[in-house]
Amino acid sequence: MENTYQLGPTRHFPVAAVNHILKDVLTAYLQEAEYDPEFCRQMTKTVSEVIKAKVKELMIPRYKLIVTVYIGQQDGQSILISSRCLWNPKSDTVSSYALRNSTLFALANVYAVYFE
Amino acid sequence: MEVYHRPCDEGGFNAEEAHNVVKECVDAVLGGEDYNHNNINQWTASIVEQSLAHLVKMGKAYKYIVTCAVAQRSAYGFHTASSCFWDTTSDGTCTVRWENRTMNCIVNVFAIAIVL
Numbered sequence: 001m002e003n004t005y006q007l008g009p010t011r012h013f014p015v016a017a018v019n020h021i022l023k024d025v026l027t028a029y030l031q032e033a034e035y036d037p038e039f040c041r042q043m044t045k046t047v048s049e050v051i052k053a054k055v056k057e058l059m060i061p062r063y064k065l066i067v068t069v070y071i072g073q074q075d076g077q078s079i080l081i082s083s084r085c086l087w088n089p090k091s092d093t094v095s096s097y098a099l100r101n102s103t104l105f106a107l108a109n110v111y112a113v114y115f116e
Numbered sequence: 117m118e119v120y121h122r123p124c125d126e127g128g129f130n131a132e133e134a135h136n137v138v139k140e141c142v143d144a145v146l147g148g149e150d151y152n153h154n155n156i157n158q159w160t161a162s163i164v165e166q167s168l169a170h171l172v173k174m175g176k177a178y179k180y181i182v183t184c185a186v187a188q189r190s191a192y193g194f195h196t197a198s199s200c201f202w203d204t205t206s207d208g209t210c211t212v213r214w215e216n217r218t219m220n221c222i223v224n225v226f227a228i229a230i231v232l
Contacts, residue, residue, distance in 0.1 A: 037193050044197035052199040065201040066181060066226050072194040078153055079194070082160040083183035084168050087228075092179070111181050113202075113228045 004062075008091055013060055013112040015095050021054045022097035022108045035073040035104040044069045047108065055110060066111040074105050087113060129178070129208025129227045134171060138182075138212045138223050141166040151188045151218040160184045163223065171225065178227040186221045194220075202228060 029047055033039065048069040055065055070081060085094065091114035098107045145162045149155070164184050171180050187194060200209065206229035214221040 035193060040193065040195045044195040045199075048197045048199035052201055056201060064203070064207070064228055066198065067200070068183060068196065068198040068224065070185060070194070070196045072187070073192040075190065075192045077188045077190045077192050078151075078156070079185065079187035080156045080160050081183065081185040082164055083181065084164040085179070085181045086168055086172060087179040087181070109183070111226070113179055113181075115203075116230055 009062060009114050011060055012091070013063055013093050013114075014058065015093055017058065018055055018095040018110055018112075019097060022051060022095060022110065023099075025051050025054065026097055026099045026106055026108055030071070030099060030104065030106050031101060033101070033104065040071045040073075040104065044071050047071075047106075051108060051110065055112075060112070062115045064113045064115055066109075066113070068109045068111075070107040072105055074100065074103055081107060083109070085111065088116070091116075128204075128206055129210075129229075130176075131208055131210040133174065134210045134225050134227070135212055137170045137174070138167045138210070138225060139214065141170060142212060142214045142221055142223060146186075146214065146216070146219070146221060149216075156186050160186050163221070167223065167225065171227075176227075177230045177232055179230060181224075181226040181228075183224045184221065185223075186219060189215070189217070189219050196222060196224075198224065198226075200226065 052067045096109045212223045
């Protein structure tokens with residue numbers, strides 16, 4: 001990739017649109033699902049690929065994407081997931097959505113990093 | 117036409133070094149501790165912040181995203197997957213899994229090269 005001689009991105013990452021994508025994908029795949037080890041193992045991989053493909057369709061130039069998906073059984077146990085990032089806050093951002101149903105919880109994060 | 121040479125990334129992200137650095141941080145924060153609901157907020161924050169500080173000290177030109185999931189150990193299922201859209205020659209990732217008698221901890225590090 002070449003030097004653009006620009007100071008920042010021409011098009012910023014649309015966090016709201018990506019939030020909608022995450023919500024749609026997670027509800028479509030997991031709202032009615034029951035926790036099952038094999039099914040969820042496959043689902044985490046599938047869901048992360050689907051989210052990545054949909055966000056790529058938005059065609060935001062010069063943004064690199066990292067999609068992480070966590071799915072776990074909801075059984076009264078406690079879990080805490082946190083993240084910190086060292087980046088340029090003017091151009092880079094994160095989008096996240098969490099879903100819960102009676103047997104499982106799912107969390108999807110999309111980190112978008114501008115290629116400087 | 118000018119050929120733009122990127123500064124040498126020393127063959128991409130050094131996952132092994134990052135793995136060792138992060139493992140030390142997790143051992144320092146969680147080693148010898150039992151799961152305690154009051155403290156996990158503080159522990160995850162320390163793990164992530166210390167890992168980030170150590171990674172930055174390595175002095176490489178990278179943006180970092182560090183995520184940490186700490187869960188109580190019980191008979192539950194937990195899956196995580198991630199999918200990335202980036203430049204595989206310069207960017208990389210590393211995952212550290214750590215556990216003791218009462219809890220499980222997973223730390224993911226994503227490093228994206230900055231081209232100066």
